[in-house]
Amino acid sequence: MTRVHQLSGAAGSTALDAMYAAYYASIAQADESRDGTVRHRLRPEVGDGTIEVTSLRSGFHIVRYDVAFAGGHQVGYTFPGDHFELEHCVDGRMHIRDANAGAGDLQARSVSLSPRCATEGVVAHGDGERYRAVSITGSWTGLESYLGGLGAGALPAIGPEKVARERYLGRSVALRPVAGPLEEIFLHRRLSPGRLLFMESRLVAALAALIDGLSVTTPPADDRDRALDDHEVAALRRVPELLWRERHAPPTLADLARASSMSVRRLATGFRALYGTSVMDYHRRRCLDRAAALLVETDWPVARIGHEVGYASPSNFGYAFRRDRGTTPARFRRAHS
CATH class of the missing domain: 1.10.10.60 (Homeodomain-like)
Structure with missing residues (x-):
């Protein structure tokens, strides 16, 4: 039987944080490491694998997925326009069905960028399908502030609505260079004093690739x-x-x-x-x-x-x-x- 969960709210808000905490508690048992990373191990009746959440000093969260859900899994979402999420599928696939962007599969080696507008829909995983991915979450406002502090200047224009939809559904070739730094995060397993600094450095590299990708005017797939x-x-x-x-x-x-x-x-x-x-x-x-x-x-x-x-x-x-x-x-x- 496919499990259905619901998430809604603004990034960083108490309401959304509470929803995520309740969601993780309903499907997994949590262990916290010395650097603050929380590893959620799926309960046997839910499936196999882990979801790891690391909070960075920059205000972003890095979420690493290595999961296979028994009986399938669905998460409904309702996010405001300031919600920022950049996700790279390392292996497997995740089905996205969004009220505005339409439907599609985020597949291996593809990158999804949330549009800068309100989103509402469902992401789904099939029965027993392994999904490995890395996601960076935060807010567009926080992203602009962070980039400004690095001297990177303003973000390039997001582009036409049609292009934004293609990016959200993982179909933009221009965003594929973002996959490299995010995959390094996925593969990094060593617990060391420099681990958070390593993740922060890969975040900066991913955002640099994102800026370059947003600057490329390629036609949608x-x-x-x-x-x-x-x-x-x-x-x-x-x-x-x-x-x-x-x-x-x-x-x-x-x-x-x-x-x-x-x-x-x-x-x-x-x-x-x-x-x-x-x-x-x-x-x-x-x-x-x-x-x-x-x-x-x-x-x-x-x-x-x-x-x-x-x-x-x-x-x-x-x-x-x-x-x-x-x-x-x-x-x-x-x-x-």
Whole structure:
């Protein structure tokens, strides 16, 4: 049976804080760490996983989700126009149904930005579906004050309503650079004196990427997709899973084009229109992101992880990982363990 909960109120208000506290208490048991992070462990009858909430000195909250709800889960929300939320889905998906923005799924590697207007709707998780994500919450007013204190100046204009809807539903390619700093927060597990400072630094990096993204005037995803028919869009959306499934012997672009019933050029340009990057860059990033997660979440040897994500030799994996993350797999594991 799907559980339904309700949240409403202004960010930072006593009423909303009380609603969140009641919500967490109804689904989880809480443990607080030395730095003030509260880890909510889902009750067995609710599901499996944790929701971690860290309050920063800047006034923002960082919420890290790693959950799978038994029987499904729904949260209704009613927020005023000053409510700010920036969320990156690391893995899995969350369905959004909003009265103004419409409906869509926040999927892996996508970023959602709340519009600067009142919102009302429901977010939902399917039965047993794992959802991993990081969210920054606060207020737009607080964000402007924070950026002003950093000397960043005013936020760029949010843009037309249609563009704001696309950003809210996770369809804006321009916001994808925000994912990097937020994913670092998700992967960071080490309890240390500098942990809050690390999170604050990643918050600043994410906001810098957000400002850059808001400054880019790209057409919304459905405009870019307009030249693609429904069959082509469906075929292109199967490409990432095909690459992952065959990662130990990756198909060429020609192989993918044949499997998708389109030309190589059509595949390449269509994929870039949908995902904002090339086919192989997308696949490489997915493999290395998965490797980073395995380095933190498992005690597997580095060589095994490299093979798991498709690299034929440990040296090739080490070179690719170091080039992407700026450090070796072993050092990355130590820094995030």
